[in-house]
Amino acid sequence: MSVPRTIGRLALGAFLLTAGISHLTWARQEFLAQVPDWVPLDGDTVVIASGFVEVGLGGALIGLPGRRVAVGWLTAAFFVAIFPGNISQYVTHTDAFGLNDDRSRAIRLLFQPLLVLWALWATGAWRDRRR
Secondary structure (H helix, E strand, C coil): CCCHHHHHHHHHHHHHHHHHHHHHCCCCCCCCCCCCCCCCCCHHHHHHHHHHHHHHHHHHHHHHHHHHHHHHHHHHHHHHHHHHHHHHHHHHCCCCCCECCHHHHHHHHHHHHHHHHHHHHCCCHHHHHHC
16 A cells, blocks of 8 residues: 555544544534434434444554455445435535535535545555456
8 A cells, every 4th residue: 555545544544533433422413413304213323323333434444454445445335324414414404513504515515425535545445446
């Protein structure tokens, strides 16, 4: 792995660890606002579960470099799986994380695909798939 990819993988891992811990602590209400009404589970359960998943993925990105390709695909899939929450926040005009208007919520939607690409690039998952 190249140095930029390694740095990208470690940075993404740190980002996910921080986000996961925030799900479980100080930003729980903000994340709860993003759980779509149509999800058939208790919103707090979804926030807690996704927080644990983020902590696990972040830890794996940092601590399991030998499994980086598999973790990269799992991380990308996770980012795809949570995208409906971001769409719901936009469609329902829900304020959270300082996204208090439709323009800022729409801009945030554009960043989710970048997270997917970041996970695939930083872990070499996409490159490995093409081989």
